[in-house]
Amino acid sequence: MVAGAPAFSVCRDCHHVGSPGQRRCSACGSPRLAAHPELGGLQLAHLDCDAFYASIEKRDAPHLADKPVIVGGGTRGVVTTCCYIARIRGVRSAMPMFKALKLCPDAVVVRPAMEKYAAVGRQVRQMMRDLTPLVEPLSIDEAFMDLAGTERLHGEPSAVTLVKLASRVEREIGVSVSIGLSHNKFLAKMASDLEKPRGFSVIGRRDTHDFLKIRPITAIWGVGDAMAGKLRADGLTRIGQLQEMEEAELMRRYGVTGARLSRLSRGIDMRSVEPRGEAKSISAETTFSVDLYRMDELVPILRRLSEKVSARLKATDLAATGITLKLKSADFKLRTRQRKLADPTRLADRIFACGRALLENELDGTRFRLIGIGCAGFAPAATADPDDLVDAGFAKRAKAEAALDLLRNRFGEGAIETGFTYRATPPKSDPHRS
Template sequence: MLASPRPDAGDDRGGPARALADALRAVTGGAAPLCRDCLRFAAAAARRCAACGSPRLLAHPERDRLAIAHVDCDAFYAAVEKRDDPSLRDRPVIVGGGRRGVAATCCYVARTYGVRSAMPMFKALEACPDAVVIRPDMEKYKQVGREIRTRMLDLTPLVEPLSIDQAFLDLNGTDRLHGASPALTLARFARAVEHEVGVTVSVGLAPNKFLAKIASDFDKPRGFSIIGQQEAAAFLGDKPVGILPGIGAAAGARLAQAGITLVRHLLGRPLADLYRVAGSDAPRLARLARGEDDRPVRPERETKSVSAETTFDEDLRSLEDLEPILWRLAEKVSARLKRSGLAGGSVTLKLKDTGFRLRTRQTSGLPPTQLATRLYEPARALLRAECDGTAFRLIGIGASDLTDGAEADRGDLADLEVGRAARREAAIDRLRERFGDGAVLRGLSLRDRRR
């Protein structure tokens, strides 16, 4: 069996090892399987690596021509906890709140029992009563996330963070720098993170961000999946239309009413018909259905939080007076999250008293949300606890632990209300777009005596 020496042995930017690997890829049209465990190339028809016996071989006709990646840590919070406590390695672990909270994430062992992220904790413990429940330690997770992010920036300056545990990377033009194709560079990166940081990642490689994000979800954990441009439309055709970013419960329901439930249903529709169903979003959906996405990877500084606050003309003390103001601020934060394509997993309440002393209270480990109601409810619970007769001059609300908005407010069988809430807010958003912010008001906001 023909196999190349390890590309990362010795000087991995050139020399006989690199020359032989290049020659092998030339003979096989670039599809020589790459072993993701020992980083050797194998013969084109190999099912296992001849050197280490691993079945984790990476081969694809477009593999060495693609450069846009999505890297996503596997069950990140739970993985960090298992790393730090080896006794948890084979046990089901749920990271989340108490029995009235939710599961922020869970390990893959717990998932075999039916536990899922964002599941109410009492449901999670019903499904897996022997699970180890650990309170989230966000500072620890952020530290590990920053270490992984630093390693990403060693590969390319074009890193676009989505949250502390996932990011897009553009590796175009890095072949010379690393002496390897983007695929090989990413395989080295994934192996190094697993061995040196102690958590695992899954990689999606594709011609654009949309396809890379889908690919990274295929083979978790420790996955590396590729979607090429030539196969994109055929691959997407039979997928539910909800796989497209930005298609939540409300948009999905509108499309279903028009007979559009699969991605291929978008391909045969005249653009004029799509405009009637999807409005100004029609061209974007048509492009995505063909696997086209021209969004660049933007190496912007990661947005840490989205917030809104206000200072009162007169000091306020009572929950009754503060609630409507908090609601209006929650609506502002919700609108900003939606515009930015982000969702929050933590809610922070900010209060400043008449002596300019600041109080901040936070609820973490929430299911990612863009909805005003889902931001307001935990903030209101925090506010109720702080209304002890103190006079306040300022109130604010913020969403942090941000992630991709396409992953927000999807709900599941354990949380059917989120779908209804998303549809209500989407309808209100459309009315406000058309008739202005004052077109629809919640009764609670009318109690705001400052309006």
């Protein structure tokens, strides 16, 4: 359907298509109706799973259904995510665990199981791809969809297809999703946040200006704390203020960011949905029960984390083009250091060597409570780890690592150790992988 098509409503429970203006579904009586004057003319959607990790844990442990659940590390860790019951108590992602447990002392804390969450995320995205090839993942639990041109294929308006998708995900996978429908990616993503959980929100073309006018500037994607501070210093706190300014003035003040602010404040976003493979964020990190600062303490842990990252790369069709080292000090100050690789890699040996070199530059006596290592970019697996003419021992180490992988695949991850990790006894830690 296109702009100007007859208005309608669709029941989000029984999927009955009815006339607009109803308060309840004429077929089943449900008040959960999706209705908007432009409902038939919008095809760009953003789907976001609700409290994804916590929802999966509740699905797999039904006795947790009515309890506040926090997914994260131990008492020295941080909150990865939490359910809506815990959010009502004030718990938020990235909050130190001790603070979260003060706000919600009866919370059930569950360690992250990233492999399980990734598998469920792939199930959800496959259901999206069943409807359209134009699916652009943003993270493990959210993606854009462009349903333009699929109405004839499915025999129904895009909005009806999306309502049925939400029901299918909840019925077959056991987690709920919220969907935003609009005329561009920026607004579709904003819409998906409006009615969580189990939301279905629409921002039409005619709504755009007034909808954005009253929103805080921080609602614009990419306006973080630093940019928001600059804007506040200039007296700008609402998107409506940006709408009243000329683009040239915003560019004079904020450079290319000013042009972007001008366009988005008016709801202009020309980006298309770019289908691609799985969106990957491959990393591993751990939070220590006591602070560490010596190389001999940190190296075995870094090696173990490098092996985990390598294993996840080898399970995909991707290779790392750069390495990121992450450190968090005892006073919660975060350090991230990156290095681009000469050639893409999937080998733990190269990941670790790069991470170790970055770590050596950071050992200045600071005590750290967390260390992590991950990928700073990706390339196809076929481009990874060409022969190294400079490093004579590279081929030998690569063959040795392949042999280790075969043994671990056959006998389990702990079947064999390297010299760096054998009998290493670092303080008890809490693994978080993303």
